[in-house]
Amino acid sequence: MDQRTDRPLSPYRHFSRADWARLREDTPMTLTQEEVTRLRSQHDRLDMAEVEDIYLPLSRLLSMYVAATQRLYRAQQKFLGTGDAKMPYIIGVAGSVAVGKSTTARVLQALLARWPNVPRVDLVTTDGFLFPNAVLERENLMERKGFPESYDISALLRFLSDVKAGRRPVTAPIYSHLVYDVMPNHRVEVDRPDILIVEGLNVLQAGRPPRDGSAVPFVSDFFDFSVYIDADEPVLREWYVDRFLRLRGTAFSDPKSYFHRYAKLSDKEAIDTATSIWERINLVNLTDNILPTRQRAGLILKKGANHLVSDVALRRL
Template identity: 65%
Template sequence: MDQQSPPVSPHRVFTRDEWARLRADTPLTLDEGDVTRLKSLNDPILLDEVVQIYLPVSRLLSLYVAAIQNLYQATRTFLGDEDGVMPFIIGIAGSVAVGKSTTARLLRALLRRWPNTPKVDLMATDGFLLPNAVLKREGLMERKGFPESYDRPALLAFLNDIKSGKQSVAAPCYSHLTYDIVPGESVVIERPDILIIEGLNVLQTSRLPKDGKAVPFVSDFFDFSIYIDADEPVIRSWYLERFLQLRQTAFRDPDSYFHRYASISEAEATAFAEGLWERINLQNLHENILPTRPRADLILRKGANHLVEEVALRRI
């Protein structure tokens, strides 16, 4: 009788308890106040989550950074290049409302407090969205957040400059209040030791040309990648909850792009948010974001309570 072969996976899966034990002697350098300041709206992360999930991640990253720096040094020796250490780039992907920003800020805070106090910067890909005027002209406002809504050449040029060790690299500034690029403003990254890049589609690829021409992907510049995962109905509920909370806070600012939704009824606001989820965010998740999950080096899978329940680490 034929026996069914076990499923093959490029990742090794850990339960929450198994992963927590991999912290080893990594010190806890954050307190409750730090975690409260770092978490995003509607992302109730606790200090226990930092201890059990993010300290092991920090330890893993410290080992990866050391290994990659040794590889850089070997390459520089081979090339006879005396240039300094190149930045280690971490990519964080996942759906809207899944907690990417909180994860990115927590990791930045933990990595900055390593004993050698590296310079750690954080950049969201929102700054590389095309301005609303361009999106409207191209009929892409309903596709905002989809791959075609980004200035991909500018993002690739930014990452290339970072990875090349350029001293100062500027990126456009994005306002979540006005929901648009801020004209004339930029964010400057000054040669970090570690750069965290957070965005919906940072792990996405595209069809390769048959003529063999180079088609760089954003993820080509990553030394390590993380995907924040959760079941679709759970992400939907988090998205709706966040929208309704923003209606009571940020949307009340007259300068907010969504200010008009602060004064309508909760039922109307919920219906509008559900429409945004179905038309835009769910479609983007299905078409562009979720398919990139297997490409991540580390997958953090959350339950409905926002806690990471399972961790998958890519096999070397």
């Protein structure tokens, strides 16, 4: 464990990669190489070593946290004399565009679902709670897509409230990255899972609370644990541009793609276009809305330019 004395007082315990990896202890590797390959996003470089060093220790920690929460639930159940079913343990995954949130969320889902008691682990992305493009266009918010005001926060809060209340089943809208819009009449069902992972850019966002105090004000108020995936801005910019270049020959080449117009760009045109989008939209969102929420996370995974986690910060209890 990092015991350096030059670090200022912090609510976090800081670990080097090697120190964090040792906390895996005897947690078994339950994913195959083929499964890891399928779980990572196209531009990520997740490999077996990253799963073993970073995500298996995190899986072990979360298994302890979930077990402790269930013990607390049983204590309250005994105190109240009730027979209510246990509520899902909700994990939030936050971070910038292109940082690897989706891969992290999928890996955690796969690992947690392999625990001996085979819990049900569901995954929902907040993209589905974006307002439809028609609404964003009407409100002149298309260039603010991914910013807090582009989400139907009331619907997202209702969804999480229903999940925590044990309502079954609960459904969430589905977003298509191909057409860059919410899909009408397409929904994913969440039916009382043991664990629910909620992944999104602004899931740790804190806004102005309701004056009358009658509603749960923030998405993160429903989280039992949260993870922030971090990387320096120049690194994120490079990853975003690299992903844009890769997408020219894959998703953008589909005539149905919202970004099909970018498929024939030259390398220079694509780099200039991606850099402009990053600076005009994603960098502003990162600086104004996403990065300021980093210190609200229970765990911060800091990535280097090689896409690998170099440092881990775990919030003290």
